[in-house]
Amino acid sequence: MRTSDFDYKSPVELLAKYPSQERDESKLMVIHRHNEKIEHKSFKDLHRYFEEGDIIILNNTKVFPARLLGNKEKTDANIEVFLLRELDSQDRTWDVLVDPARKVRVGNKLNFGYGLTGEVIDNTTSRGRILQLHFHGTHENLLKKIKKIGKTPLPKYLHRDPEESDKKRYQTVYAKHEGSVAAPTAGLHFSKHLLKILEIKGINLVEITLHLGLGSFLSVEVEDISKHKMDSEKCLISEKTCSIINNGIKNKRRICAVGTSSMRAIESSVSSKKNLNPFSGWTNKFIYPPYHFSIANSMITNFHMPKSTLMMMTAAFIGFDLTMKAYQIAIKEKYRLYSYGDAMLIL
Template identity: 80%
Template sequence: MRTSDFNFESPLDLLAKFPSKERDESKLMVIHRKSKKIEHKFFKDLHQYFNEGDTIILNNTKVFPARLFGNKEKTEAKIEVFLLRELDSKDRTWDVLVDPARKVRVGNKLNFGYGLSGEVIDNTTSRGRILQLNFNGTHKELIEKIKKIGKTPLPKYINRNPEKEDKYRYQTVYAKKEGSVAAPTAGLHFSKHLIKKLEIKGVNLVEVTLHLGLGSFLPVEVEDISKHKMDSEKCHINIKSCKIINDTIKNKNKVCAVGTSSMRAIESSVSSNKNLNPFLGWTNKFIFPPYDFSIANSMITNFHMPKSTLLMMVVAFAGFELIMNAYKIAIKKKYRFYSYGDSMLIL
């Protein structure tokens, strides 16, 4: 398939700039792959589709306040710095994106205030830089300072300063392991009340960790999708989670991946007999059609942007015609798209 196959008229008026009033009151489209039936529910109805012995896989990554605003030394030009990942804690070097990039060159010094500054020591891409941070304190104190002055990294399309509510709502209720620069958005719909309902029914809620970068959210720029390269993201799957998931597969119960990040994590560590192995490392797994999924037989995902790797994975899981038809219905019925938008359950 070609990248252009995944293009559609982007519903700009349906891009969700704010979360739903309550997490689990967002809309949920339920898609049955075998019958092609489509139902329209609310996310709080999710527990109706799972039974005792089923397993739901959650990505417990936690969003890091990765957006900093500083000023260039001498010119005082305002520069936005997006911290992608720490490269070396000893040297305090970070892989970052800068905006406007044309104003930031090697050797430039940036002042963020509160005793924190940095120097650009290398270029990586047109917008990418290596930034060495300067701070008079320990590494732990440096991270705490970044958390204090950094802003919640809302997607650019929201185009507003993060509000108090965003610090809570752009984070899943089960977030634990800090390291993402974007939220695993399918998980934002889970409320503590819904989780309790699932637990009472005997549904296993299993956690994995995949720290999201920005690469997954960028449109694919090559027409031959097989030539697209994903950015690497750090992933951790422990032995306990593997056992529960593998037992669920053995018992022929539902295994549901919450979000494309959970799906990418589990598909990155599959044994030859299609069981899940423990994993600690980096994955650049790119899932696009055709693809034979090994672990999950259902998934929850938001409505994604045209030509994105996220949409390609969903199509690989449920089929091109079914998903593209579902998107047409979603637009017609005013489902909300993207990070704070509504979701679909694919069975």
């Protein structure tokens, strides 16, 4: 398939610049794959589609304040640095995005305030916009300073600065392990109250960890989608999680991946017997049509940007035609789009 196949006109007024007032009050489009029936519900109705013994897979990654605002030494030009991943804790090197990238060269020093400085030591990367910074000071002090001065890494397309409320709302209520530069947005709809209802009903809530980088959200720059390369992301799946999920597969239970990140994680560690294996490492799994899914038989996801890898994975799970139909209905019914937008449940 071609990247252009996944294009659609996204009305500006449907871009959700802010989350819904309550997490579980966002809209929920329920899509039944077997008969293509579509229902319009509220996210708090989610529990009605699951029974005792079913399994919901949550990504418990936690977003860290990855945006640093600084100035270039000598010229004092404003520079924004977006931390992507730590490469080496001992020499304190990081992969970063710099904006505007054209103003920064190897050897440039950046000042972020509070005694935190950085030096650009490399810009030789596949995209040419990802740079490495070397931070001065101990690793422990570096992390403390990043948390003190860093900003919530809201997506650029929101065209607004992060606010105090974003520290809480651009984070799932079950976030535990810090390491993501973007939120697993399908999980943002879960409230503590809804999780308790699911738990009381006997639904197994299991957790995996996949730290999201920007790779999932960057534009696909090739027309032949099979030639697109995903950035690697760190992933952890425990033996306990595998045991519960594999037992669910054996008993033909409903197994729901919450978000494309959870789906990508579990599809990265499938055994020859189509069971889930424990995993600790990096994955650059790219899922696009056609694809046979081995673990989950349902998925919760948001309405994604045109031509994104997230939309491509959704089409692989639901079918291309039904995906495009669902998006057109979402626009007609004024569903809110993207990270802070509404959700779909695919059964």
